[in-house]
Amino acid sequence: MSIWTAKGTLAEAYWNTGRANIPVYDMHGHMGAHGQIYFKRSDTGAMIAHLKKAGITKLAFSHHHSLWTPDFSNREVFEITRRHPDILRMYVGVNPNHPDRVIEDVKSFDRWTPAAIGFKFLSAYHQKKITDKGYEPALKFADERKLPILLHTWGGDRFVPIDLMIETAQKYPNAIFFMGHSFRADWDGVARLHRACPDNVYFELTSIPGTSGMVEKLVELVGSERLLYGTDLPWFDEFQGIGGIVSARISENDMHNILYRNIDNLLGKDW
Numbered sequence: 001m002s003i004w005t006a007k008g009t010l011a012e013a014y015w016n017t018g019r020a021n022i023p024v025y026d027m028h029g030h031m032g033a034h035g036q037i038y039f040k041r042s043d044t045g046a047m048i049a050h051l052k053k054a055g056i057t058k059l060a061f062s063h064h065h066s067l068w069t070p071d072f073s074n075r076e077v078f079e080i081t082r083r084h085p086d087i088l089r090m091y092v093g094v095n096p097n098h099p100d101r102v103i104e105d106v107k108s109f110d111r112w113t114p115a116a117i118g119f120k121f122l123s124a125y126h127q128k129k130i131t132d133k134g135y136e137p138a139l140k141f142a143d144e145r146k147l148p149i150l151l152h153t154w155g156g157d158r159f160v161p162i163d164l165m166i167e168t169a170q171k172y173p174n175a176i177f178f179m180g181h182s183f184r185a186d187w188d189g190v191a192r193l194h195r196a197c198p199d200n201v202y203f204e205l206t207s208i209p210g211t212s213g214m215v216e217k218l219v220e221l222v223g224s225e226r227l228l229y230g231t232d233l234p235w236f237d238e239f240q241g242i243g244g245i246v247s248a249r250i251s252e253n254d255m256h257n258i259l260y261r262n263i264d265n266l267l268g269k270d271w
């Protein structure tokens with residue numbers, strides 16, 4: 001019998017039924033078409049159908065268009081999100097190339113809760129460093145309200161380099177930073193950032209589950225209490241993501257932490 005089908009484990013349940021039978025929060029989603037990639041499930045209805053099929057309890061997402069198309073506003077994303085309060089939560093997309101829009105969106109934030117839970121920064125795409133002035137209103141607001149900010153990060157990231165991330169997380173100690181993609185494979189950087197900012201920096205796993213040994217490596221480096229599940233839906237698939245977590249060589253306690261417990265502790269069970 002392989003370790004993945006040992007009786008009574010999450011892996012056994014998942015491999016046999018395609019359901020983990022525990023809460024699962026996907027903390028890194030998107031929505032909407034993308035000009036250069038065909039996504040089978042990028043509209044709201046198809047995404048929600050997939051989330052339900054895969055047993056996802058909630059998805060926190062930022063709409064592609066709110067990040068890339070200045071005339072598609074976060075208010076429109078709020079209108080979508082509030083129609084699905086049982087399963088969708090939004091990150092307010094922040095594009096520092098439109099600083100007036102950022103200021104307006106921060107002012108609107110309170111009207112968008114509880115649908116809105118925080119902000120999304122996409123620094124590498126917007127070609128602005130995390131220390132750019134355009135981010136400041138969102139950073140200050142997140143710090144005041146203890147809100148999460150999901151960032152896109154990658155190994156060797158020029159726009160969110162480890163040193164500037166440490167500086168930012170220390171400057172805004174009450175904001176909660178989710179490192180999307182966990183600086184993929186920059187293990188030294190991950191360890192250094194975690195040592196410098198052990199309390200308000202979390203590492204998010206989009207694109208990592210299923211790559212042999214990487215979930216295990218991150219658990220070893222920062223502990224499962226600092227890891228979050230995510231998929232970039234519709235970029236990656238929920239079944240692959242959850243399957244990669246429950247099949248990793250980590251403890252079941254680690255899996256519970258990653259899939260939902262850390263978020264329950266951060267945002268409360270009714271977020």
Ligand SMILES: [Zn+2]
Nearest residue numbers: 028152180232
């Ligand atoms: Zn993303």
